[in-house]
Amino acid sequence: IxxxxxxxxxxxxxxxxxxxxxxxxxxxxxxxxxxxxxxxxxxxxxxxxxxxxxxxxxxxxxxxxxxxxxxxxxxxxxxxxxxxxxxxxxxRYFPDPDLLPLEISGERIENLKKSLPELPFQKACRFVDDFQLSHVDATNLVEELDLALYFEEVVKVSGNPRSATSWIMVELWRELNDKKLSVKESPISASQLGRLIALVDDSSISGKMGK
CATH class of the missing domain: 3.30.2010 (Zincin-like)
Incomplete structure (x- = not known):
């Protein structure tokens, strides 16, 4: 969050x-x-x-x-x-008469719960349901918010969740690790990777050329 x-x-x-x-x-x-x-x-x-x-x-x-x-x-x-x-x-705890009791209603608690953004576990479950990813892949993709957002943008552009997962977790991850960069610092934007995957999928270029 x-x-x-x-x-x-x-x-x-x-x-x-x-x-x-x-x-x-x-x-x-x-x-x-x-x-x-x-x-x-x-x-x-x-x-x-x-x-x-x-x-x-x-x-x-x-x-x-x-x-x-x-x-x-x-x-x-x-x-x-x-x-x-x-x-x-x-x-040496001692009571402070100036501190009033704090009472939080059940209604407020429920409203706060509803206002929370999507949490990692919920996001992973959605990736499994919406994109048919394995639980392992979904869990890996939500370890960092930036990575999850990057993945969703790649899927949006490419239309291929499985290929997006493979390219991110293998090819992109290797490049970032070699250069000691975070996903946020990636020289390849999510939209660029998404378009690359689309070109490979429609056989405009080979997978080897894409890599």
């Missing part, structure tokens, strides 16, 4: 992970440790794996796990303590 580009590596979005362990069959959850401000999916996986093993080692050596916030050091591939105060009273 344009609120955030979700780029973890550039700091647009950061992730916190809560990690706790318990023996198989136990109902009681273990002590929670929060991993703070992780900025890539790869580091999320590595931080969680490290923290799980750290907690297992502590339990097996007879130590106890402290409820705390920890940071992940990607260079050393380890977590380290940031702070230990994590219960509600440690944050």
């Amino acid at each position: 344009g609120a955030c580009d979700g780029n973890l590596e550039e700091g647009s979005l950061r992730c916190d992970c809560n990690v706790s362990i318990r023996k198989k069959g136990d109902e009681k959850l273990g002590t929670k440790v929060e991993l703070k401000n992780i900025n890539s999916f790869r580091f999320i996986e590595k931080a969680i794996d490290y923290e799980i093993q750290r907690q297992i080692d502590l339990i097996e050596s007879g130590d106890r796990i402290l409820q705390e916030t920890r940071l992940y050091d990607s260079t050393r591939n380890c977590t380290y303590s940031m702070r230990s105060k994590e219960d509600a009273h440690d944050y």
